Amino acid sequence: MPGLTIGDTIPNLEVETTHGKIRIHDYVGDGWAIIFSHPADFTPVCTTELGKMAAYAEEFEKRGVKLLGISCDDVKCHMEWIKDVEAYTPGCRVTYPIVADPKREVIKLLNMVDPEEKDSNGNQLPSRALHIVGPDKKVKLSFLYPASTGRNMEEVVRVLESLQKTIKYKVATPANWKPGEPVVISPSVSNEEAKQMFPQGVENVNLPSKKDYLRFTKV
Amino acid sequence: MPGLTIGDTIPNLEVETTHGKIRIHDYVGDGWAIIFSHPADFTPVCTTELGKMAAYAEEFEKRGVKLLGISCDDVKCHMEWIKDVEAYTPGCRVTYPIVADPKREVIKLLNMVDPEEKDSNGNQLPSRALHIVGPDKKVKLSFLYPASTGRNMEEVVRVLESLQKTIKYKVATPANWKPGEPVVISPSVSNEEAKQMFPQGVENVNLPSKKDYLRFTKV
Structure with missing residues (x-):
């Protein structure tokens, strides 16, 4: 259909x-x-x-x-x-x-x-x-x-909060994310840019691939 | 599309x-x-x-x-x-x-x-x-x-539990329902049938319309 x-x-x-x-x-x-x-x-x-x-x-x-x-x-x-x-x-x-x-x-x-x-x-x-x-x-x-x-209205509020946050900042929300928890930084943002964009701090996760794509911040 | x-x-x-x-x-x-x-x-x-x-x-x-x-x-x-x-x-x-x-x-x-x-x-x-x-x-x-x-995998598990339960019994799950909470009885089931079908007990909600369609049970 x-x-x-x-x-x-x-x-x-x-x-x-x-x-x-x-x-x-x-x-x-x-x-x-x-x-x-x-x-x-x-x-x-x-x-x-x-x-x-x-x-x-x-x-x-x-x-x-x-x-x-x-x-x-x-x-x-x-x-x-x-x-x-x-x-x-x-x-x-x-x-x-x-x-x-x-x-x-x-x-x-x-x-x-x-x-x-x-x-x-x-x-x-x-x-x-x-x-x-x-x-x-x-x-x-x-x-x-x-x-x-x-x-489930709780899930509706959760995704709405995610949609509105990810339009405002260059971030996305991870699996099972709840409002207030850390978000991940979009791959389009370089590490240098991330430092400028998120002065509140960035946590890079060390992964076996050594590709530096999993980076958390708070917004 | x-x-x-x-x-x-x-x-x-x-x-x-x-x-x-x-x-x-x-x-x-x-x-x-x-x-x-x-x-x-x-x-x-x-x-x-x-x-x-x-x-x-x-x-x-x-x-x-x-x-x-x-x-x-x-x-x-x-x-x-x-x-x-x-x-x-x-x-x-x-x-x-x-x-x-x-x-x-x-x-x-x-x-x-x-x-x-x-x-x-x-x-x-x-x-x-x-x-x-x-x-x-x-x-x-x-x-x-x-x-x-x-x-949100919690929501995925919640709806899966609902889908599997509502295929097994003539019930549906209300808004914000969580596994273990009461379910509602399908409108296709008469009050008489409901008594037989759910001997564990049925709670009928009294509404202004006096239409007897909101009935809870546990399955």
Whole structure:
């Protein structure tokens, strides 16, 4: 199946949402956005996920990230369901818009279809896809999870922190990295440049190849 | 860009690896597999990731999951680099095969290209993609991470546990779920059936809609 993947520009669709009509590029603006689908309103995992997204809203807001939910239910259904979501996650308000895509046009264009899931009429349903979109409107990172597996907002915050840090500095984040831990310096930076660029200190790892490519710093 | 996505059958390619020629479907066999790409040998994040994968090998093995790495470097380069990987993560052996894809054929077919990354000759490089493939040879879940962001093996183990549990029982795992925590019962199971199916106990959550769809149990 053809599908949106990392590096692609997110289609500039006009979509119907719980906050009225939205044009996706205008919504992303000059910041970041997380566009995430859920299979259906009034279903268990989705209720826990949308509540959790609301609970993490402050984490996303302080990083300049907007949220945009999406499923194939209509706006009226979303509005009714939000009451359940908010009741299940006390103190959390769903302040982000949720797209209504009853014709399955948006989920197809955004690579958000779970081919294993159908509604009672045999219509396609969304997967638990989540795309992180940068200020250039390109997909920077994607999670493609099936209906059975709820996402992990801790991992979403972790990768967002990595994406934003690695755009700002010439670094990358190693395996299992957590915010605050050391990062690695990009291979494009020479040892001389690294000294200038990271006066806080660089730790070079001695490897059997004697190639000096594994260098840690803190940013 | 067209690309492999969840629900698709992984192409049954014959690939060149550090363990000789492998046909992908034969390698997956009747079990599970994690197929994961890295941008290049002798680069920092990749070295931490392949070592971490080796460190988690026991976790994967006890779940019946095989590992298959991939980058565009050749087999000789992989073999040299493995010495660095093993030195950096002491006590870990890279016992899984790594595909050599200098012609970029495999990474294109497996949706593992990072369009932002090029080598010094202007050739395409892989992203940090990771597909979990089930015994039916279909992609169950995918991570599409860019070169800058190392993956999180804790999240890989978490979703694997979810995928294997939700195939075995009529349940799904809620947002931020961790192995051992309660799961939710699938909407297709009636309350009567749930009592029979989960004699260990079912907790129904009371929601404003009074729709009885959020039900927890332990499996």
